[in-house]
Amino acid sequence: MCGRYVLTHEEHLLEEWLEAALDIYLKPRYNIAPTQPIPIARIEPETKRRHITFAFWGLIPSWSKDPSIGSKLINARSETLREKPSFKGNFKYRRCLIPASGFYEWKAITKGPKTPHYIRMLDEYPFAFAGLWDTYLSPDGSEVDTATIITTQANPLIRVLHQRMPVIIPREHFDQWLNPDNIKATNLDKLLIPYPADEMTYYPVSTDVNTVKNDRPDLITPTSLFS
Template sequence: MCGRYSLNKSKIALEERFQAEILTDFNPRYNIAPTQLLPVLTSESPKGFSFFYWGITPDFAKNKTVAQKLINARADTVHQKVSFKSSFEKRRCLIPADGFYEWKRLGKKTITPYRFTMHDESLFAFAGIWEEYENEKGETNHTFLILTTDANRVVQDVHDRMPVIISRENEKKWLDKYSTIEELQKMLIPYSSEEMISYTVSPLVNQVANDNPSVMRKTSPMDQFGNYTLFG
């Protein structure tokens, strides 16, 4: 499962890396969570960033639990499930990020947050699918899900799943409406362990309201209560 990520880059950096335009203000994000409005590149508009809700909209979240199925989809079955098949075939997206978080369980009451990123903290893109629907007020909303796959060697010590990271050379092909199912499936694999690092961060990241650089800083391993642990 992927339930938090970061996008600690400027508007200019995003536009240069993905060769796409952002027609609104954007501030770096350090602790992104479901229901938030976030930048994506879609198969319909690959040269301009759109802003979609991750998983569900805030209004919907007030009445429903944010379930795993609403924020992530398994890459190995996304092309088969009725609920995702159409989106996988017609509505794919790239979700820019520069890191993501997972929590390592060390006991019944002890979990420690980790951040995963590239060696150089560079931008990359998760594989996603998106959907359009009309809410009760008749307004059109857009949401996206992040596809997940088996964890690579860097992630597997903390969690058995990780978000699918599309290699830079495959980003255009992922958004290409003419890509075949077979071509797409070949991209849905664990990202190279050699290019990634992980480190423990402060339990401040546990609270969505803490959206500042402090949640990304390397710290000694601490549990969710801020107590130092003996495990790295």
């Protein structure tokens, strides 16, 4: 699964890399958690162009009468996207990219609390999770965009930490993933695979990341497993 992540790359780099108009202000984030607003890149229905906007992390389907469901839908398993009512419509027409610099996973290495590990690309470039989004009409009549991160089986590197990992869309497939007219199963399923392990790395970090309110650069500083 994916329950915390990091986005520290500069705005202008993300705009160029995603080839999307930035409609929001971004600051470096070192401990992004569920229910918080996160940047997503999507095709705007009106303009048919890519835009980067905010959505709350935790999908609330447009038909839901219970907004608390969002906290349970921070991830979507790639294997059941076409079956679950919360995801199947969005998988067809409302796919998005969620830019990231890295993400965290926890594993019990020694006795005591699980140790957090920071996972990133070897070249330290940004990458994009595969996501779904929807718009929920809140009781006060306002529209609220929400999103979820799609997961798949972990690659050999990540499997040491967890059996699942976020789906990461390579840049050359951004168009294919975002295009709402692309609904063929064969076109989309081949993107829902583990990202190559040889392009990624991870290392242990401080348990300070366990506390959501902590959001500072040293959270991604390597630490000893036995410190």
